[in-house]
Amino acid sequence: MIKLKDIKSFHTEKRWAFPLAITSIICLFLLATCFNMGLLPPLYKFNSFFPLFNSRVVSNQSVPHFAEEKIIYPTSESRPSIPRFAYLISGSKGDLNKLWRTLRALYHPWNYYVVHLDLESEPEERMELASRVEKDPMFAEVGNVYMITKANMVTYRGPTMVSNTLHACAILLKKYKDWDWFINLSASDYPLVTQDDLLSTFRNLNRDWNFVEHTSQLGWKEDQRAMPLMIDPGLYENKKSDIFWVQPNRPLPTAFKLFTGSAWMVLSRSFVEYCIWGWDNLPRTLLMYYTNFVSSPEGYFQTVICNVPEFIPTVVNHDMHFISWDNPPKQHPHVLDINDTAKMIKSGAAFARKFDQDTAVLDRIDSQLLHRPNGSFTPGGWCKGSPSCSKVGNPIRVKPGPGAKRVRRLINKLIQSAKNGNQCR
Template sequence: MRGYMGEEVVSDIERRFPIAFSILLYRDVEQAERLLRALYRPNNIYCFHVDLSADPVLHKAVESIVKCFHNVFISSKLEDVVYSSMSRLQADLNCMADLLQSNVPWKYFINSPSQQFPLKTNLELVKILTVYNGSNDIEGITQPFRMLKNRIAYKYVVKNGSMMLTGEKMGKPPHNITVVKGSAYGAFSRQFVNFTLHNQMSRDLLTYLKDVNSPDEYYWSTLNHDRMIAAPGGYTGVPDNKPFLATYANWGLGCHGKYVRGVCIYGLGDLPELVSRHELFANKFYRDYQPVALRCLEEWHFNKTFSFLPYELYYYRHLPFINGYFY
């Protein structure tokens, strides 16, 4: 069925280590479906979150896709996502809640925008996450010039479909928590997901961050790195001193595609670097921009799935956040 992997290609290692994924989209269902196809295994579980305000045709298309699978579903609660608002974070939380209610005993959760693509096969993901052993792969930034403190110093409100600065100062975080910045994406242990949804400190932090700009870039990072919270799989060291491997986004020089709002939209010239990186995913691609780039990466990923070559885990076994976690 359109290249989707069936039970016959799933190894015993993969069967024993199911992964949960969320895929967020607001346009281009074809690209989202290609991401699902690359990630798909019948023992995993997948939650689509479709922007509530997306074109009805897109909603119908996703509904048609999920009908083909027993382990793919649409989030039970959809958000009208406003860029950099709480609704973006809430979309992930909605999928997390649904995934915890499923019968699949998944070990890790990975949240993915539809515009990223895996750099690792499912078997490689399983091997890497097994090495993680309950620790989370979440970015942490505390350096003042990278914290973008203007986003969290004053309150914002959604107005006319965008975030507007109110001029009202934010109060102090609850429970003497120290806010840390990072990526909206990560690889989260099941214990961390359960903690996020049910712990009172995590709920209080969520309420506090609802008024800031881009709460999804502060919530996961703060939960993972603040010692007062002590979330499962959290990191005890200096956040900036460890690598972040859940996803790779190019915000600097060396983009062979084009920059959109400061981030690289990968082109064909970026592929030699991408296929050699340690990160799990690359973000981001546009299906209608240098489409050969995404097609080539898809083919490389497909061929690697069936190469059955040994995968060296030395780099991952020596990551600093593997040994410094609450678990």
């Protein structure tokens, strides 16, 4: 039974509870206002007087703010002495056999390969490529060749080629954890040296070097490529059509400096990770800018790497290709033939483009430079079995030939120029 004095006590408590609550709210509001106006010292100074509270704050501050802080990167000591290359070989309609020939000429069990036929190619072509990759005994045994089965639309003059390259980079980062350099090639490219030559040459290089042809002198590209605004239908249509222009033109950017160069490059893993993760947002910002840029593959990676101070010292101004251009360059380079063989060899480049399918010059490269008989794999120190290179021996055993000397001579000259500070100018 409730007594009268209990009821009176209850009502008395109600009378003072409400003013107390209001007073507490006002005090909290005034305290917060003082902090905001700087009338009280900052919170971290109070922490020194309250060690328990301070320990809680410190423990909260120890949580990483960025996802990439959780990544454990391999140290130079943990890396194999022989580097690994990760290749993208891409093609379009009618390029099946060209791509297949380039892949087999480039193949080495120590490397990784992503192949892609774009959405313009016939479904039968893509299915045939997938079948060849799946049924090849060597590829099945080693498991280092991956085909992008969900094809992308690629328009060379638009940003879709950059998107496709970044797609391949993301696949390689996810599937394979231990490669050192990314190399993008097309079905119209072909090697001028063996993979053993290349592995041997890059073996003694700092694995942060990036081979990116670049210049900040835009010249005629300023008016014809940088300032016009274009739309690439390949971003939203499933059939290839040419880009189209819209008005008005835009001025050159002031937030970053534009660079231009070759669409073909050899990129370090650390720079590829930066392009994919983009933790300071520059790669994404530039990707949006280059969405409306004519021939964005010839500017995107150059502009990214030359606007990041930590990567500028790693840039070597060469794309490791022999390419014959008009002056000024047209949209596509000259098609190389057998008369260009001597110039290709003299250049010291690792690759050349552009080639037609099954031409005499490719046969000469196979026989004289790669020693690759009858469409087989290019021989190297890894080869075992009969016929030759039908089995994998020691994948890190390399047998460099004359091609290694040519490439090494070129790279030594380029790196010396880079060390003199001739980068991103």
